[in-house]
Amino acid sequence: MNTGKAHKSGLRVVASHSSLWGRFLQGDRHAFAEIYEAHIDDLFHYGMHFCQEKERVKDCLQDLFQDLWSSRAHLSPNVLHIRYYLLSSLRRRLLRALRKDRRYQHRESWEAFEFEYTLPQENQLIINETIAEQKRLLHKALSSLTRRQREAIYLRFFQNLRYDEVAEIMSMQVDSVYNTISKAIGLLKKQLPLPLLLLLLGK
Amino acid sequence: MDEDFQDWVLHPGQQNLFWETWLQQHPEKESIVNDARQLVQGIRFRAFSLTAADKEQLWEAVWNGLEETAPTAPVTISRWKHAWKYAAVLLLGIALGAAWWGIQAARRGQTILSTYTRLGETKAVQLPDGSIVTLNADSRLLYAVSGNAREVWLDGEAFFQVKHTANAQQFVVHTYDNLNVEVLGTQFNVNSKGKNIVVVLQQGSILLNITAPRQEKAAALYLRPGEMLTYNRTDGDYSKRSVAADTYTSWHTGRLTMDDYTLHDAAAFMQQVFGKKLIVSDTTLYNDKVSGSMPIIYNPDTMMTQLGKVFRMQFNQRGDEVWIHKK
Numbered sequence: 001m002n003t004g005k006a007h008k009s010g011l012r013v014v015a016s017h018s019s020l021w022g023r024f025l026q027g028d029r030h031a032f033a034e035i036y037e038a039h040i041d042d043l044f045h046y047g048m049h050f051c052q053e054k055e056r057v058k059d060c061l062q063d064l065f066q067d068l069w070s071s072r073a074h075l076s077p078n079v080l081h082i083r084y085y086l087l088s089s090l091r092r093r094l095l096r097a098l099r100k101d102r103r104y105q106h107r108e109s110w111e112a113f114e115f116e117y118t119l120p121q122e123n124q125l126i127i128n129e130t131i132a133e134q135k136r137l138l139h140k141a142l143s144s145l146t147r148r149q150r151e152a153i154y155l156r157f158f159q160n161l162r163y164d165e166v167a168e169i170m171s172m173q174v175d176s177v178y179n180t181i182s183k184a185i186g187l188l189k190k191q192l193p194l195p196l197l198l199l200l201l202g203k
Numbered sequence: 204m205d206e207d208f209q210d211w212v213l214h215p216g217q218q219n220l221f222w223e224t225w226l227q228q229h230p231e232k233e234s235i236v237n238d239a240r241q242l243v244q245g246i247r248f249r250a251f252s253l254t255a256a257d258k259e260q261l262w263e264a265v266w267n268g269l270e271e272t273a274p275t276a277p278v279t280i281s282r283w284k285h286a287w288k289y290a291a292v293l294l295l296g297i298a299l300g301a302a303w304w305g306i307q308a309a310r311r312g313q314t315i316l317s318t319y320t321r322l323g324e325t326k327a328v329q330l331p332d333g334s335i336v337t338l339n340a341d342s343r344l345l346y347a348v349s350g351n352a353r354e355v356w357l358d359g360e361a362f363f364q365v366k367h368t369a370n371a372q373q374f375v376v377h378t379y380d381n382l383n384v385e386v387l388g389t390q391f392n393v394n395s396k397g398k399n400i401v402v403v404l405q406q407g408s409i410l411l412n413i414t415a416p417r418q419e420k421a422a423a424l425y426l427r428p429g430e431m432l433t434y435n436r437t438d439g440d441y442s443k444r445s446v447a448a449d450t451y452t453s454w455h456t457g458r459l460t461m462d463d464y465t466l467h468d469a470a471a472f473m474q475q476v477f478g479k480k481l482i483v484s485d486t487t488l489y490n491d492k493v494s495g496s497m498p499i500i501y502n503p504d505t506m507m508t509q510l511g512k513v514f515r516m517q518f519n520q521r522g523d524e525v526w527i528h529k530k
Binding site for chain 2 (some may be wrong): 070
């Protein structure tokens with residue numbers, strides 16, 4: 001299982017200059033709108049996977065963007081990765097909101113970071129009979145992952161964050177993030193029968 | 204997996220020349236890429252999305268909440284601009300695709316990484332070997348280690364600070380033309396933005412390999428510090444001359460060095476970095492020259508104001524075009 005390693009030695013951004021963030025800091029409303037537009041869908045998507053409550057996610061997002069604008073004078077001009085910055089802020093806000101709400105204590109939601117699977121059209125025509133079984137197996141494999149594994153995979157691959165950023169957001173060591181993700185992928189490989197893998201990889 | 208690759212997988216209709224070209228040069232990778240593509244398309248995270256109305260409402264709520272501090276009218280955003288993008292980006296598949304791709308690459312002892320910059324943006328990245336590559340705006344870089352060579356593919360402009368490795372591993376920069384740069388440890392700039400590919404060596408020594416389809420133009424030549432090679436990508440002609448290397452490389456430290464700098468040069472700069480087209484009403488203005496240096500500000504408006512001052516001219520922007528008049 002080498003996936004962790006393959007990405008471990010990834011490209012590390014050591015400096016970057018981008019006009020968008022700078023314009024935003026100078027109070028450019030268009031830049032603010034651009035940032036909102038560019039990230040709102042991903043932030044909402046993450047928020048919903050995190051707590052499955054639309055209104056709560058929307059409230060946190062509203063606060064997040066309001067605070068972002070009103071505190072822009074105090075923000076670092078060197079925010080290299082806006083998406084990371086926003087995601088980690090959203091996660092903190094959601095956690096804070098959930099902790100206040102007693103109903104949510106100790107609730108381990110299996111819906112969090114849930115996968116969906118659809119087979120490509122061409123395959124559906126070819127192998128119709130086995131398809132239900134295949135899907136069931138895949139679903140079983142995917143849902144056997146823990147919430148933490150799913151969240152780490154989600155942040156790393158869906159939101160494209162670097163491993164150290166995922167670690168920072170989830171308050172984990174970078175090494176444990178590698179382990180979590182490679183274990184999850186190893187688990188999938190083990191659970192999926194060869195024909196299914198071949199079906200996935202074939203064509 | 205990196206965004207570029209996802210994007211290419213998810214939007215096959217949109218030509219991503221970078222990946223297509225790369226694939227053409229590496230036909231053996233095709234099955235891996237197809238595998239990844241298959242997976243990427245199959246598995247995804249459950250979709251949650253805000254409707255356009257929700258998004259707008261939320262945006263208004265943000266501004267209403269700010270009203271006391273910011274009494275002016277909010278900026279409106281377009282509803283549809285990015286909709287198609289997000290509709291498609293709902294995937295984990297990436298994870299498995301990436302994993303599989305990664306596994307395959309690892310099996311072959313390879314690491315493949317990539318990064319890119321947009322207009323108005325530069326980025327310095329550190330490669331796993333410790334080398335630092337500064338990408339200028341609107342450029343793409345792919346990095347692979349295979350066996351005993353470190354290889355990068357560059358589309359755009361980059362300044363390389365290549366680290367010499369203990370086992371003297373070769374470092375090769377490929378352009379998407381018949382020009383490769385081979386080095387061990389050194390600092391140089393490669394720009395493949397215009398009709399010429401321009402390589403400028405700041406420090407160390409590099410070997411340029413030109414592999415022309417027609418044998419007589421094929422060549423291998425060394426560059427010494429302060430020398431520049433200009434390679435014409437259309438006809439494969441090339442020439443070498445001595446230059447003040449700093450003029451070509453200082454952008455990576457955030458400065459624009461102007462040495463007999465003309466409006467023509469400024470136009471090329473604005474086009475390359477911000478995608479702005481400079482239009483001059485009176486072409487004789489093109490010959491005005493200035494010398495000196497100034498910081499590069501990654502904001503097209505500020506940069507234009509600065510350049511206007513330097514050239515003592517009026518810069519008026521209309522969309523992506525900039526009209527220049529004598530003051």
